Amino acid sequence: KNQVEQSPQSLIILEGKNCTLQCNYTVSPFSNLRWYKQDTGRGPVSLTIMTFSENTKSNGRYTATLDADTKQSSLHITASQLSDSASYICVVRDWDSGYALNFGKGTSLLVTP
């Protein structure tokens, strides 16, 4: 059973609008949670990382939040740009194994003019 669930599966927004992507996970305990951006035809690239004790982390127009009690994270994109069109993947690193990464299936975002 997948331990990281993302929603929505896909999303279309107009350029300049904001959006929020959701990630629910059951991985416990975990060492960190990352959001990756994957452009078409390329490998995933890390946007943000949060450890258990962190609630929010920003990277430019990207802001990630983490609620470790409810095991939820979100990625908020502000003032979207066409280049934000990509798949966004939530990844939770397992504490016990020390190396295992649990991947969500991603949210496919399309920003239109």
Next chain:
Amino acid sequence: DAGVIQSPRHEVTEMGQEVTLRCKPISGHNSLFWYRQTMMRGLELLIYFNNNVPIDDSGMPEDRFSAKMPNASFSTLKIQPSEPRDSAVYFCASRGQGINTEAFFGQGTRLTVV
């Protein structure tokens, strides 16, 4: 550093043929991962190496899949014989030491088995 380098970028092969995917990790990284990505299942770990030693190969789907890491700067993933259901994008990633270090991904190899 040029990042994680994978080759080839694209591979089309006939069913039954042997396929070898190659990966050069980032210099100094001691962990290397092979992942497979499909629309249905997302990213799945195939095998994890630490200091060139396979630590977890539980994700390798069948005996047709094998991976080697002869030294710190090179790894291969081999499929023999290949089948159409092996068609996917295969990613190699490497990571340095530390609990919160980032795994850097290569550009992937898109494999099509016809």
